Amino acid sequence: MAKWLFKTEPDTFSIDTLKQQKVSCWEGVRNYQARNMMRDAIKVGDEVFIYHSSCKEVGVVGIATVVKEAYPDHFQFDPQSPYHDPKSTPDNPRWIMVDIAYQRHLRLVSLKRMKANQALAEMPLVKRGNRLSIMPVTEAEWAEILQMTGQF
Template identity: 85%
Template sequence: MAYWLFKTEPDTFSIDTLKKQQVSCWEGVRNYQARNMMRDQIREGDEVFIYHSSCKDVGVVGIAEVVREAYPDHFQFDLQSAYFDPKSDPANPRWVMVDIAYRRHLRLVSLKKMKANPALDDMPLVQRGSRLSIMPVTEAQWEAILMMTGQFPPVV
């Protein structure tokens, strides 16, 4: 099992939306590095921090689990979608998505607090210029963030 952080803007898709839906596709990733991680590394059973960005309370807000590995993102072929890609070929799709399932909300761990925690110094999220929407999280980083919520060890 691996750990990940998925960024989302809560005005578009939030941890509350995921809780209501229970399972959702994680579509619309249009960065090749993030796409490659979804396609080549993210596996069923991996755990995911849901991170709210571009909002008042930026930070980790919940946990999800990958329940379906990478498959073609059908929005790339939808002319009405903001994620339509005219260069993508149905015989060789350019973009993929995964399905995630809601696991639980967490007490907010703000980006400011994460940047102040020396245990997270190597985390891509706190590095200057890191803009990826999907990034790996080490087990030590995962545990450090959970400790910061005051909800560790996790309740099963």
């Protein structure tokens, strides 16, 4: 099973929201590289770090598990949705989503701390210019971030 990091803005959707909903679709991904990872690589059972971005305390805040693999993001067909894509059709959808289930909160592991940790130096998240909303996490990076929480 693979490991992933999914970024979200907590004002829009937070780890607390996921905990309350228990299971949620991960919609609104509008980057082709991230979409391709969701479509081709993310599988049921994969673990996901939930990462809060664009907020006061940026960093890893929790863990979820993928419970449903890629399927068309229905928001792309809704003209009222901010995720609407007029070029997408039900016969040829451009965008997909996966479903994730809440597992647990973690003590915040800030981006600043991750950037300072040499064991994470090759992680795409800490490299300059990487703005993907979904990215793979190696087993070693996963273990290091868990250790940084002080909970395991």
